[in-house]
Amino acid sequence: MxxxxxxxxxxxxxxxxxxxxxxxxxxxxxxxxxxxxxxxxxxxxxxxxxxxxxxxxxxxxxxxxxxxxxxxxxxxxxxxxxxxxxxxxxxxxxxxxxxxxxxxxxxxVPEQLSADAAAAVLMGGSVALTLLAAAGLTGSETVLVQAAATGVGAALTQLAAEHGAARVIATAGSPAKLAQARKLGADEVIDHSDPDWPARLREILGGATVDVVFDAIGGTTSAALLDLMTPLRGRMLSYGFLSGAPAQITAMDLIGRGLTLTGCAGPNWLAEVASARPAALRRAAAGTLIPxxxxxxxxxxxxxxxxxxxxxxxxxxxxxxx
Missing domain, CATH: 3.90.180.10 (Medium-chain alcohol dehydrogenases, catalytic domain)
Structure with missing residues (x-):
């Protein structure tokens, strides 16, 4: 072969x-x-x-x-x-x-789902569903989805409101991807190719805060977001290293603000992702998750x-x- x-x-x-x-x-x-x-x-x-x-x-x-x-x-x-x-x-x-x-x-794979569609949604959909379950949204939160136009981020953007996000702010790295993130359900979009994009997030928030950050970028940017998160209730779910490094955050960064960081990796995490695969494929077959x-x-x-x-x-x- x-x-x-x-x-x-x-x-x-x-x-x-x-x-x-x-x-x-x-x-x-x-x-x-x-x-x-x-x-x-x-x-x-x-x-x-x-x-x-x-x-x-x-x-x-x-x-x-x-x-x-x-x-x-x-x-x-x-x-x-x-x-x-x-x-x-x-x-x-x-x-x-x-x-x-x-x-x-x-x-x-459900009968009505093509092989291409199943392959396209399998990882992004199952990881997104696992992240949303871990986030525990209640219906009132503002969430930040990084890299929201493709892959896991695109699935998160499609599913966040259904799972309890009241406001979805998304980042992406080009005008075309920003437009796609908005089409997928983002309320506001930010170009994360600008190194000072957290300042733009501050402007959009207008004094409000972010309750949940789905962190796909990692690196030093993660620390820059902490002061924009909701004290005592804010949580960051770190699952990606698009910057080339995990979130550069210390325990004291979190303790002083009353925030939590969940590391989304390792065998136990992967087992949860695996268990979400059937649901991701069912959603794609039903049209509630677009491959x-x-x-x-x-x-x-x-x-x-x-x-x-x-x-x-x-x-x-x-x-x-x-």
């Missing part, structure tokens, strides 16, 4: 198409014929070496895929065969024509897909199709 192998750490050029054996399922596993593969922002960080790889290169790359079950191993219900499912791995194996995964990681697709490229163009993500030009999911 054709697969994309990460030959080492570096730029998109380290992703090389190679022939690999078709995987066979072991006990508790299933194999899918892949139809759509989302190219995810964290994958670009693994490829570049900014995040540590779970296993050493060379390896068949990729976190997620959508396809049809073709074979099951011992102990797996044969009723899976022929079903369309979304699957997730720990960072390797899905950039390929066929993928073998534990059956427990497979999520059925945003920027482009669909052949599997052999994985390097080009990564390059597009690296430039942050994509207006939605970049997908690979075997």
């Amino acid at each position: 054709r697969a994309i192998v990460m030959t080492g750490v570096g730029g998109p050029e380290v992703l090389v198409a190679q022939e690999r054996p078709v995987p066979r399922p072991g006990a508790g596993e299933l194999v899918i014929r892949v139809e759509a593969i989302p190219v995810l922002f964290p994958e670009t960080k693994l490829r570049s070496g900014e995040f540590p790889l779970p296993v050493p290169a060379p390896l068949v790359f990729g976190f997620e895929a959508v396809g049809t079950v073709t074979e099951v191993g011992a102990g797996v219900d044969t009723g899976w065969i022929g079903q369309r499912v979304a699957v997730a791995t720990m960072g390797f194996g899905t950039y390929a024509e066929s993928v073998c995964v534990p059956a427990a990681s497979a999520t059925p 945003l697709i920027d482009s669909v490229l052949p599997l052999s163009d994985a390097a080009a897909a990564h390059a597009r993500i690296d430039t942050r030009a994509a207006m939605g999911a970049v997908l690979l199709r075997p």
